[in-house]
Amino acid sequence: MNRCPAALASGCQVSPAEAPLVCSEDDFVCQSDGPDPWLNQRFEDYIRDIDVQFDASEVEVSIRSPEYGFVASSDSALLLHRSATSSGWSGASVVGYYNTPGAVCIADEYQGQGLGAELILWTSINFTAGPPTAGLDEQCFSEAGYAAHLAAWRLGIERGLIVDG
Numbered sequence: 001m002n003r004c005p006a007a008l009a010s011g012c013q014v015s016p017a018e019a020p021l022v023c024s025e026d027d028f029v030c031q032s033d034g035p036d037p038w039l040n041q042r043f044e045d046y047i048r049d050i051d052v053q054f055d056a057s058e059v060e061v062s063i064r065s066p067e068y069g070f071v072a073s074s075d076s077a078l079l080l081h082r083s084a085t086s087s088g089w090s091g092a093s094v095v096g097y098y099n100t101p102g103a104v105c106i107a108d109e110y111q112g113q114g115l116g117a118e119l120i121l122w123t124s125i126n127f128t129a130g131p132p133t134a135g136l137d138e139q140c141f142s143e144a145g146y147a148a149h150l151a152a153w154r155l156g157i158e159r160g161l162i163v164d165g
Contacts, residue, residue: 022165056089077123116148
């Protein structure tokens with residue numbers, strides 16, 4: 001588990017390294033006022049700017065479905081998809097990313113399955129060790145992104161990875 005000082009700067013607390021992230025819902029979205037209805041981005045427009053190289057041995061399998069996994073690249077947390085018959089991750093496709101602190105995006109055909117919330121939670125626990133948007137001058141969420149961040153916080157509470165505080 002990769003925990004860093006960013007969580008402390010955001011108002012959340014972690015200690016020791018394996019302890020749950022102590023963070024209120026408001027702190028998790030960095031006191032955002034809510035979504036911006038005009039904000040939107042397309043996966044296909046931005047994926048070329050993301051490092052999609054990853055170590056297949058480092059992939060963590062999704063709890064929702066073994067066809068999905070999470071792994072860090074040099075600049076982002078990646079959401080991977082592999083075929084149901086595949087036993088490894090070397091041929092997996094990148095279908096989403098969280099390039100912290102700013103952009104989370106999932107390809108259209110993979111949206112609506114709770115994968116955004118799981119990617120955001122994985123990012124907050126393993127990549128940023130706190131709210132993924134911490135460090136931005138101003139948080140800005142699409143409607144789907146805001147809902148996914150709130151769902152990620154609730155998912156973290158359910159899984160014991162986040163404690164409301």
